[in-house]
Amino acid sequence: MKVDLHGSRSLRNRLMLALIGGAATLALLLFFAIRNYAAQIAQHTQDTILGASATSILDAAVVWNGAVEVDIPYASFSMLTTPMDDRVFYAIYQNDTFLSGYPELAIAPIAAPIGDRDNRFQTIRHQGQDMRVVTASRTMIGQDGRMQVRIALAQTQDALSGTLAQISRNAAIFGTGFFALAALLSFWATSTTIGQLKRLTHSVTRRGPQDLSPFKKPVPLEMLPLVRSLNSLMARLDHSLSQSEDFIAEAAHRVRTPLATVRSYAEATLQRVDKKENRDAMRAMMRAIDESSRAAGQLLDHAMITFRADHLERQDIDLVGLVDELVLRLTPIAEMKDLTLQLKSEGAVHYSGDPILIQNAVRNLIDNALKYSPADGVVTIHVSGDPRPKISVCDNGKGFPKDEVGALPTRFKRGSNSEGTIGSGLGLTIAMDVATAHGGNLQLSNQEKGGACALLLL
Amino acid sequence: MRFIVALILWALPQSIAAQTWEDQRLFNGGASGQPLRIISSTDTSLFAPIIERYVAQFPDTAVEYLVAGTADTDRIFRANPEAFDVVISSAMDLQFKAANDGLARQLPDISHPSWAQWRQSLFAFTSEPAAIVINRAAFAGHPIPRTRQELIEAMRARPDVFRGRVGTYDVRKSGLGYLFATQDARSSETYWRLMEVMGALDLRLYCCSGEMINDLSDGTIAVAYNVLGSYANARIESEDVIEVIFPSDFPTTMMRTAMVSAKTRRPEAATAFIQHIISLQYSGGRNAFPLPPLAPQINDVEWATIALEPALMTFLDRLKRRRFLAEWQDAVIQIR
Ligand SMILES: Nc1ncnc2c1ncn2[C@@H]1O[C@H](COP(=O)(O)OP(=O)(O)OP(=O)(O)O)[C@@H](O)[C@H]1O
Ligand SMILES: [Mg+2]
Numbered sequence: 051m052k053v054d055l056h057g058s059r060s061l062r063n064r065l066m067l068a069l070i071g072g073a074a075t076l077a078l079l080l081f082f083a084i085r086n087y088a089a090q091i092a093q094h095t096q097d098t099i100l101g102a103s104a105t106s107i108l109d110a111a112v113v114w115n116g117a118v119e120v121d122i123p124y125a126s127f128s129m130l131t132t133p134m135d136d137r138v139f140y141a142i143y144q145n146d147t148f149l150s151g152y153p154e155l156a157i158a159p160i161a162a163p164i165g166d167r168d169n170r171f172q173t174i175r176h177q178g179q180d181m182r183v184v185t186a187s188r189t190m191i192g193q194d195g196r197m198q199v200r201i202a203l204a205q206t207q208d209a210l211s212g213t214l215a216q217i218s219r220n221a222a223i224f225g226t227g228f229f230a231l232a233a234l235l236s237f238w239a240t241s242t243t244i245g246q247l248k249r250l251t252h253s254v255t256r257r258g259p260q261d262l263s264p265f266k267k268p269v270p271l272e273m274l275p276l277v278r279s280l281n282s283l284m285a286r287l288d289h290s291l292s293q294s295e296d297f298i299a300e301a302a303h304r305v306r307t308p309l310a311t312v313r314s315y316a317e318a319t320l321q322r323v324d325k326k327e328n329r330d331a332m333r334a335m336m337r338a339i340d341e342s343s344r345a346a347g348q349l350l351d352h353a354m355i356t357f358r359a360d361h362l363e364r365q366d367i368d369l370v371g372l373v374d375e376l377v378l379r380l381t382p383i384a385e386m387k388d389l390t391l392q393l394k395s396e397g398a399v400h401y402s403g404d405p406i407l408i409q410n411a412v413r414n415l416i417d418n419a420l421k422y423s424p425a426d427g428v429v430t431i432h433v434s435g436d437p438r439p440k441i442s443v444c445d446n447g448k449g450f451p452k453d454e455v456g457a458l459p460t461r462f463k464r465g466s467n468s469e470g471t472i473g474s475g476l477g478l479t480i481a482m483d484v485a486t487a488h489g490g491n492l493q494l495s496n497q498e499k500g501g502a503c504a505l506l507l508l
Numbered sequence: 509m510r511f512i513v514a515l516i517l518w519a520l521p522q523s524i525a526a527q528t529w530e531d532q533r534l535f536n537g538g539a540s541g542q543p544l545r546i547i548s549s550t551d552t553s554l555f556a557p558i559i560e561r562y563v564a565q566f567p568d569t570a571v572e573y574l575v576a577g578t579a580d581t582d583r584i585f586r587a588n589p590e591a592f593d594v595v596i597s598s599a600m601d602l603q604f605k606a607a608n609d610g611l612a613r614q615l616p617d618i619s620h621p622s623w624a625q626w627r628q629s630l631f632a633f634t635s636e637p638a639a640i641v642i643n644r645a646a647f648a649g650h651p652i653p654r655t656r657q658e659l660i661e662a663m664r665a666r667p668d669v670f671r672g673r674v675g676t677y678d679v680r681k682s683g684l685g686y687l688f689a690t691q692d693a694r695s696s697e698t699y700w701r702l703m704e705v706m707g708a709l710d711l712r713l714y715c716c717s718g719e720m721i722n723d724l725s726d727g728t729i730a731v732a733y734n735v736l737g738s739y740a741n742a743r744i745e746s747e748d749v750i751e752v753i754f755p756s757d758f759p760t761t762m763m764r765t766a767m768v769s770a771k772t773r774r775p776e777a778a779t780a781f782i783q784h785i786i787s788l789q790y791s792g793g794r795n796a797f798p799l800p801p802l803a804p805q806i807n808d809v810e811w812a813t814i815a816l817e818p819a820l821m822t823f824l825d826r827l828k829r830r831r832f833l834a835e836w837q838d839a840v841i842q843i844r
Binding site: 119120121122123124125126127128130131133134135137138139142149150151152177 | 608609610622626627628694815817818819820821822825826827828831
């Protein structure tokens with residue numbers, strides 16, 4: 051029986067998807083983290099320079115003749131040079147009076163510095179451009195007391211955005227590279243993981259049909275439960291198989307023995323009855339018993355053969371020796387029918403197969419020859435190993451009924467010539483099953499000079 | 509005639525129409541349409557060959573070339589930025605500030621080394637060192653000074669010869685003079701001593717290089733300080749009366765710059781003009797490009813060129829300028 055298992059989503063794909071999806075998320079996270087961090091650093095750098103510039107300008111402020119003079123150092127603006135030629139704006143105030151620089155910068159909403167030497171940074175929009183503004187102040191003592199000198203220093207952010215764009219590009223390349231590497235790695239990881247499963251599957255399929263021994267090779271920890279339950283399943287299977295084998299043998303024994311007893315009683319009774327009709331009845335009874343006994347024996351043999359054929363256990367045997375032993379055992383039966391069993395062979399024929407099965411098959415063939423050929427005949431059994439091992443059993447009876455030859459090996463099929471002989475129609479079926487189990491077949495033919503010939507090809 | 513009528517009809521602001529220029533010339537007047545208006549501090553004679561080549565290339569464009577002093581150029585342009593297409597000046601600081609203030613149009617398609625341009629809006633196209641120019645006659649039999657220090661010594665040694673016969677820019681009026689003076693003062697204290705010595709010799713103050721060189725060649729003055737080498741060189745070829753000395757102690761080199769007005773009405777023609785000057789500067793030769801081309805040794809200390817950087821705005825600061833001019837006046841105008 052074959053069950054069509056429907057595979058749900060592939061474990062490999064699931065693993066890959068999870069790993070690659072994770073890698074993509076990580077790469078994206080990495081990209082944004084780098085960019086964000088870089089943006090902060092870049093802004094911090096600009097702020098530091100702006101702050102230093104503003105401080106150096108404030109430092110140059112002096113009160114001179116009562117008025118505030120700011121002698122801006124050349125370096126103050128020089129340090130604001132950027133590769134992208136950012137624009138610079140500034141405004142200097144004394145308290146709230148505009149002193150110098152760009153008066154329009156005062157219009158922009160710029161937060162006032164909090165205290166002395168405390169730089170405040172913000173980004174404003176001025177003249178259509180984003181600008182970073184630093185505001186700083188310094189308290190000075192003039193003639194009229196304290197005064198605040200304040201400065202607002204603004205710079206465009208072209209270099210900053212240029213740097214950011216560059217960093218973003220690099221971060222993107224970095225992220226993509228990371229992703230590609232992670233994808234490759236996850237592919238590899240998945241392959242090795244699935245590889246373990248594949249290896250197990252392979253070793254399961256490679257096993258012989260009788261091999262129910264537990265798996266002993268080391269497997270990954272995660273697969274241990276699976277292999278353990280597989281092993282326990284096989285142990286149970288092994289157990290139940292040997293049990294059913296025992297059961298068949300037991301059943302055969304139990305059916306045959308009482309039948310044999312019944313038959314011997316019937317025979318004994320036959321000796322004691324004299325009335326003709328009673329004797330006939332006893333004979334009919336004995337015949338029925340023989341039929342039943344035969345059928346039971348054949349049925350159980352067939353069952354045993356089916357089982358053994360499913361779990362074929364080959365061993366090295368000599369076919370000639372095997373058949374010879376059988377011939378010896380059957381000779382008394384043949385002699386009772388005045389038939390001669392003749393074994394022909396050219397030395398030993400070595401073969402690897404199940405001796406019980408082969409013996410059973412050949413016994414059925416010889417049995418047929420004895421049953422369906424007339425007395426004083428010769429049954430020739432030929433064993434040869436060339437080109438392939440085969441055993442033929444030929445008699446000189448009437449042969450197989452011509453129009454039935456093809457159907458004879460089917461179960462319970464008996465030929466038209468079988469009337470009057472005890473049988474169940476399973477003999478050729480058994481021989482056929484044994485041949486098939488060994489990779490061969492059974493060929494039935496009639497000899498030209500008369501007589502049936504059954505060829506068991508192995 | 510028709511063109512002048514048309515020009516008036518172009519409804520130029522009254523102040524521009526009323527402007528008196530040092531020089532004014534229309535090139536390719538026959539071309540129809542509004543002319544490309546260039547306001548410049550450079551003498552027409554030096555720029556004419558450049559413009560003639562331009563109109564030869566673009567025969568459909570007329571070019572009006574208007575000359576004013578550096579400070580005036582800046583003032584006039586700022587007052588009416590939409591009235592001009594191209595601004596050319598030797599006052600780097602004023603030009604820089606105009607560009608910083610957003611008055612210049614960005615021309616992203618022009619490729620120019622980063623040190624010679626700022627923000628793709630201000631383009632340098634000459635390298636012109638400030639020079640000491642002397643009248644040879646005044647130094648006959650005496651060693652010719654090579655540094656500012658030697659000039660100070662020469663003037664101290666013969667005050668009678670130099671009294672009333674030394675000249676320099678009036679930094680209050682000339683943008684370029686102010687640029688040179690501030691850069692000199694930044695570099696060395698010698699500048700102040702030189703000014704003091706010159707001030708004691710009744711220093712004559714000029715608005716422009718041209719006049720100074722005229723006075724020098726006719727012997728009115730014997731020494732001119734911080735004159736544009738390019739202007740002096742243009743004359744020295746014909747007359748060997750004067751000698752141009754580039755002081756070897758600390759030379760100051762200026763780059764003439766050009767920009768397109770952000771409010772230009774002819775952006776394509778103006779951009780083409782900038783491109784024209786820049787490429788001519790590289791390949792022109794003396795006849796096509798009479799000005800000294802950009803010096804490649806920009807980083808050489810010997811020829812320290814004033815850099816196009818925000819620091820140029822330092823001395824334009826109102827407070828800083830007031831302070832500098834006060835000091836300068838203290839040194840130069842001693843008794844007057
Ligand atoms: N040697 C033979 N000569 C003639 N007919 C034969 C021969 N062997 C078998 N047959 C025919 O083939 C039929 C099937 O044989 P098969 O051995 O399968 O059954 P069976 O002999 O009738 O019963 P049993 O199961 O007891 O052997 C027989 O009934 C018989 O008709
Ligand atoms: Mg049979």
